[in-house]
Amino acid sequence: MNKLTQFLKEVRQEVRKVTWPTKEETIRYSLMVVIASLLVAVYLGGIDYVVAEALKRFIQ
Numbered sequence: 658m659n660k661l662t663q664f665l666k667e668v669r670q671e672v673r674k675v676t677w678p679t680k681e682e683t684i685r686y687s688l689m690v691v692i693a694s695l696l697v698a699v700y701l702g703g704i705d706y707v708v709a710e711a712l713k714r715f716i717q
Contacts, residue, residue, distance in 0.1 A: 678686065
């Protein structure tokens, strides 16, 4: 039990050292992730479409 208490105290100390992002930074980073995800989805979707069309032409 003493180890658990010590661990929790150390965790609390470390969390206080963290530099938390501001609300604006969090929004900006979230938008960057969403935009990057959409770009990757469009890119992979385009590749999938091209490969699927190419396979249709070779199979027929």
